[in-house]
Amino acid sequence: MDPLLIGLLSIPFLLLLLVLRVHVGIALYATGFLGYWVMTGNLEQAIRILATQPFAVTASFTMSVLPLFMIMGVFAGLCGFASDAYEAGAAWLGKIRGGLSISTVIANALFGAACGSTVAAISIFCKFSLPEMKKQGYSPTFGTASIASAGALAMLIPPSVLMIFFGILTEQSIGRIFIAGIGPGILLAGLLSLGIYVMARLRPSLAPPSTMDISWKNRIFSLRKVWGIAILVLIVLGGIYSGVFTPEEAGAVGAFAALVIALILRRINRKSIRSTLRDAAQINATIFILYSGATLYSRLVALSGLPNLLGEWVETASVSPMVILAILMLIYLALGCIMDSISMMTLTLPIVFPISQVLGWDPLWFAVVIIIIMEVGLLTPPVGLSVFVAKAVAGPDVSLEGLFRAVIPFFFITLLALALVIVFPQIATWIPGLMLGK
Numbered sequence: 001m002d003p004l005l006i007g008l009l010s011i012p013f014l015l016l017l018l019v020l021r022v023h024v025g026i027a028l029y030a031t032g033f034l035g036y037w038v039m040t041g042n043l044e045q046a047i048r049i050l051a052t053q054p055f056a057v058t059a060s061f062t063m064s065v066l067p068l069f070m071i072m073g074v075f076a077g078l079c080g081f082a083s084d085a086y087e088a089g090a091a092w093l094g095k096i097r098g099g100l101s102i103s104t105v106i107a108n109a110l111f112g113a114a115c116g117s118t119v120a121a122i123s124i125f126c127k128f129s130l131p132e133m134k135k136q137g138y139s140p141t142f143g144t145a146s147i148a149s150a151g152a153l154a155m156l157i158p159p160s161v162l163m164i165f166f167g168i169l170t171e172q173s174i175g176r177i178f179i180a181g182i183g184p185g186i187l188l189a190g191l192l193s194l195g196i197y198v199m200a201r202l203r204p205s206l207a208p209p210s211t212m213d214i215s216w217k218n219r220i221f222s223l224r225k226v227w228g229i230a231i232l233v234l235i236v237l238g239g240i241y242s243g244v245f246t247p248e249e250a251g252a253v254g255a256f257a258a259l260v261i262a263l264i265l266r267r268i269n270r271k272s273i274r275s276t277l278r279d280a281a282q283i284n285a286t287i288f289i290l291y292s293g294a295t296l297y298s299r300l301v302a303l304s305g306l307p308n309l310l311g312e313w314v315e316t317a318s319v320s321p322m323v324i325l326a327i328l329m330l331i332y333l334a335l336g337c338i339m340d341s342i343s344m345m346t347l348t349l350p351i352v353f354p355i356s357q358v359l360g361w362d363p364l365w366f367a368v369v370i371i372i373i374m375e376v377g378l379l380t381p382p383v384g385l386s387v388f389v390a391k392a393v394a395g396p397d398v399s400l401e402g403l404f405r406a407v408i409p410f411f412f413i414t415l416l417a418l419a420l421v422i423v424f425p426q427i428a429t430w431i432p433g434l435m436l437g438k
Contacts, residue, residue, distance in 0.1 A: 003039050003303060003304045003305055004304055004305050004306060004309060006035050006038055006039050006300075006304055007035070007300065007301055007303075007304025007305065007306035008304075008306065010031050010035045010297070010300060010301070010304070013031055013034075014027055014028070014031045014297070014347070017030060017031065018339070023289075024290060024293070024339070024343040024346060024347070025286070025289035025290045025292075025293040025346075026289075026293070027293075028290070028293030028294055028296065028297045028346065028347075029050065029053075029292075029293045029296060029297075031297055031300070032293065032296035032297040032299065032300045033046055033047075033049075033050045033296065035297075035300040035304075036049060036296075036299070036300050036303070039300070039303060039304070049296070049299075050296070053292050053295065053296050054288070054289075054292045057291065057292045057295045058288045058291065058292055061248060062168060062174075062248065063168065063288070063291075064248050064251070064252075065164055065174060065247050065248045065251045066161070066164050066165075066168075066284060066287060067280055067281070067284045068248070068251030068252050068254070068255050069159045069161070069164065069251045069254065069255070070161070070280045070283055070284055071255040071258075071276065071277070071280045072114065072159075072232070072236075072251065072254040072255040072257075072258045073114060073115040073117060073120065073159075074276045074279060074280055075255065075258035075259050075261075075262050075268070075276060076111070076114035076115055076228075076229075076232065076258050077115065077120060077124060078262055078267055078268050078272055078276065079228055079258065079261055079262045079265055079267055079268075080265070080267055081110075081111055081114055081115075081226075081228055081229050082107060082111040082115075082121070082124045082125060082128075083124075083128050084225035084226055084228070084229070085106070085107035085110040085111055085225070085226055085229060086103055086104060086107040086125065086128065086129050087222060087225055088107075088222040088223055088225045088226050089102070089103030089104070089106045089107050090103040090132070091214050091218060091219045091222035092219055092222070093106070094136075094210050094214065095209075095210050095214075096197070096210075097197055097200035097201050097204070097207055097209065098196040098197050098199065098200030098201075098206070098207040099207075099210060100129065100132060100133050100136060100138060100143070100207070100210065101133065101138070101142070101143060101146040101147075101196045101200075101207060102193045102196050102197065103129070104125055104129045104143075104146060104147055104150055105146065105150040105153070105189055105192045105193050105196065106189065106193065107125065107129070108121055108125065108147075108150040108151065108153045108154060108189075109150075109153045109157050109185060109186070109189040110226065110229050111124070111125075111154065111229070112153045112154040112155075112156070112157030112160070112185070113157050113158065113159075113229060113232065113233045113236075113237065114229055114232045114233070114258070115154050117154055117155075117161060118151040118152060118154050118155050118341070118375065118378065118385075118386060119151075119385070119386075119389050120154070121150075121151045121153070121154035122147055122148055122151040122386060122389045122390050122393070123389060123393050125147045125150070125151075126144065126147050126390055126393035126394055127393060129143075129147065130143050130144060130147060130393075130394060133207075134397070136208070136210050137207075137208045138206065138207050138208070139205065139206045139207070139406075140394065140397040140398050141398050141399070141402045141403055141405075141406045142199075142206040142207065142406055143207075144390050144391070144394045144398045144403055144406070145390075145403060145406035145407045145410060146192075146196055146410065147390055148379065148386045148387050148389070148390035148403070148407060148410075149192060149379065149386075149407060149410030149411075149413070149414065150189075150192060151375075151386050151389075151390075152188065152372070152375035152376075152378075152386070152414060153185055153188060153189055153192075155341065155371055155374075155375055156181050156184055156185040156188060156368070156371060156372065156375070157181060157182070157185040158177075158178035158179065158181045158182065158185075158236075158237060159178055159236060159237075159247075159250075159251070159254075160178070160181060160371070161287075161342070162341055162342065162345065162371050162374070163177045163178055163181060163367065163371065164247075165287070165291070165342055165345055165346075166345060166349070166367045166370065166371070167247075167367075168291065169291070169294060169298075169345065169346070169349045169350075169353075170349060170353050170363065170367075172363045172364075172367070174247040175240045175246065175247045175250075175435075176364055176432045176435065177363075177364055177367050178237065178240055178247065179237070179240065179241055179431050179432045179435055180364040180365070180367065180368055180428045180429065180431070180432045181368060181371070181428075182237075182431050183427045183428055183430065183431055184368050184372065184417065184421050184427055184428055187417050187420060187421070187427060188372070188414065188417040191413050191414075191416060191417050192410065192413055192414075195409060195410065195413040199409060228261045228265070231257060231261065232254055232257060232258060232261075235250070235253055235254055235257050236250045236251075236253070236254040239253065240435075241435055243435070259273075287342060290342060290343065290346045291346070293346070294346040294347075294349075294350065297350060298350035301350045301351060302350075306351065307350075307351060307354040307355075310351065310354070310355055311354055311355060311357075311358040314355055314358050314359060315358060321359045321361075322422075324355070324359065325369075325422070328352060328373075329373050329418075331348070332344060332348070332370070332373045332374055332376075332377055333373065333376065333377045333380060334377075335347070335348070335377060336373075336374060336376065336377015336378050336379075336380055336384070336385075337377065337380050337381065337384070340378075340385055341371075341374045341375065341377075341378065344374050344377070345370070345374065352370075353366075362425060362428075362429055364428055364429055364432055365421070365425045365428045365429055368421060368428040369418065369421060369422060369428075372414065372417065372418045372421065373418060375414065376411065376414050376415060376418065379407050379410065379411050379414070380411070381404050384404070384407070387400070387403055387404055387407055388400075390403065391403055
């Protein structure tokens with residue numbers, strides 16, 4: 001059978017497996033194995049590749065960056081960095097319209113520098129910031145929507161699991177991708193904060209004036225709560241930016257620093273350390289299955305010649321690159337309705353990234369654009385993962401239908417941030433260009 005035809009048929013076959021609710025990693029393995037077998041006609045060789053693939057692609061120094069940053073994020077959660085950042089933000093911003101929601105956005109940005117997981121950030125902030133919003137008379141639906149939308153910052157502010165995964169799958173510098181997320185992350189945090197303030201001013205019932213009475217002395221003292229996050233950011237991002245650490249070394253130092261801070265604060269014990277390491281191992285095992293399956297499928301796609309065909313079509317077609325980018329964004333928005341970000345990235349990058357290279361797009365800019373649009377997809381029905389996570393934690397006070405409606409303004413705010421990054425690529429590429437260690 002023609003290799004190109006096999007590559008084309010692999011796409012609907014893979015989608016069929018996903019519709020049948022086969023795990024994404026297993027579906028990738030099955031598609032890659034069967035496609036390689038049919039293409040070469042050699043069952044023994046296909047079985048040999050299937051048997052050696054998991055170890056061959058995961059037993060590398062580069063892959064160590066993922067579990068190390070995962071452990072750092074879990075330790076950061078145990079340290080209470082999220083609640084400390086929120087309390088400091090609420091002390092300074094709580095009195096203004098929508099101040100508690102804005103504090104949640106700022107705290108998400110700070111916590112994102114230590115966590116890197118959207119689901120974890122949404123779950124944590126719903127548990128302690130939403131009750132305070134309710135206490136101050138905020139609309140529970142509005143408060144929950146702001147938390148679900150701000151969760152995207154955890155994946156955009158480095159270190160981010162998605163950034164690590166993008167760098168590994170595309171063989172790009174993880175450190176430079178990290179730094180590329182800083183500008184867009186600050187932009188999105190600012191736009192979300194401004195949007196919350198405007199909505200609270202136009203509809204006072206969403207976020208009435210706060211009754212909090214905090215002195216300037218308490219505001220200044222509240223800054224002491226964020227010293228742990230400040231140290232981690234200085235160590236991890238400062239080390240990568242200055243060239244002192246590679247991303248792998250930064251992950252190891254960051255995980256150790258988070259552990260030391262947790263011990264100093266006495267917020268961790270032997271039992272929680274075991275639980276932390278076990279949870280991190282389970283999450284990483286799942287991600288490793290996805291990555292090794294994606295690598296096998298990528299090999300099939302490459303052998304079929306499909307990326308070359310698409311690249312030639314892009315070069316010869318009289319279609320604007322922006323039209324192609326718009327099509328890609330629509331695809332990611334559709335995929336965001338039915339699957340999580342890592343699965344989307346695993347399925348699409350083997351085909352999409354070569355197209356971006358043909359078009360001459362900057363890999364750092366493209367990584368940021370893809371991550372933002374995937375996070376936007378997690379806000380869309382019927383299976384907007386961020387919305388479902390927020391609803392699950394928020395409880396019966398918030399209806400799913402009402403939450404999806406409340407998320408709509410934040411959906412367009414995030415799209416605005418995406419549009420600005422597309423029109424002004426320097427937002428993502430300027431700071432990495434200044435890195436000392438490239």
